[in-house]
Amino acid sequence: MPADLRPLRNWLVGRRSLTARLVAACSSFSVAPLYEGLAVPHRDEARLLGLRPGQLARVRQVCLVCDGRPAVYGHTVVPLAPRHRFDRVFRGLGGRPLGHTLFADPRIRRGPLRFCRVDRRHPLGARAQAALATELPAGGRPLRAPLWARRSLFAGPGKQVLVSEVFLPGLPPLPAAA
Numbered sequence: 275m276p277a278d279l280r281p282l283r284n285w286l287v288g289r290r291s292l293t294a295r296l297v298a299a300c301s302s303f304s305v306a307p308l309y310e311g312l313a314v315p316h317r318d319e320a321r322l323l324g325l326r327p328g329q330l331a332r333v334r335q336v337c338l339v340c341d342g343r344p345a346v347y348g349h350t351v352v353p354l355a356p357r358h359r360f361d362r363v364f365r366g367l368g369g370r371p372l373g374h375t376l377f378a379d380p381r382i383r384r385g386p387l388r389f390c391r392v393d394r395r396h397p398l399g400a401r402a403q404a405a406l407a408t409e410l411p412a413g414g415r416p417l418r419a420p421l422w423a424r425r426s427l428f429a430g431p432g433k434q435v436l437v438s439e440v441f442l443p444g445l446p447p448l449p450a451a452a
């Protein structure tokens with residue numbers, strides 16, 4: 275196991291709501307919304323969702339902040355589906371966490387988790403680094419090392435929500451019970 279993965283492993287493999295686990299691991303948790311609206315998903319996201327290259331989808335980008343430190347960059351893509359209302363899943367959600375909505379709906383199932391390390395050359399890595407720069411207190415230094423990330427598809431009848439999470443250096447230690 276790579277050395278940089280050891281402290282992160284249990285955060286990465288947990289299938290419960292990451293929001294709920296972060297709330298339990300710190301004294302003050304918040305969601306900093308970075309973007310919510312229409313955008314062209316990254317090529318690999320479009321492929322996973324069966325979208326044509328260049329096709330618009332609803333995209334939400336957030337930074338999950340624990341005790342004032344950026345802990346996770348979240349990037350969520352929902353295909354536009356005129357017959358379903360689900361593409362509105364995060365419209366107007368703002369600083370409320372999407373995790374609560376996803377895990378509260380028993381019809382929605384989480385697919386397998388996939389992991390990789392992303393650096394600035396990967397679109398997700400570049401966005402996570404930009405989010406980190408935005409959320410860091412003045413004087414914080416940008417990161418050079420690649421970051422661990424994971425992705426999974428939440429699906430229900432006629433619904434697909436692709437959630438990617440990039441783990442940032444402000445991730446708190448995982449409490450034993452989380």
Ligand SMILES: C=C(O[C@@H]1C=C(C(=O)O)C=C[C@H]1O)C(=O)O
Nearest residue numbers: 291292293336348371372373437
């Ligand atoms: C998928 C979850 O939701 C989290 C909340 C997000 C949001 O509010 O946009 C984004 C990524 C997730 O880490 C979760 O809690 O597991």
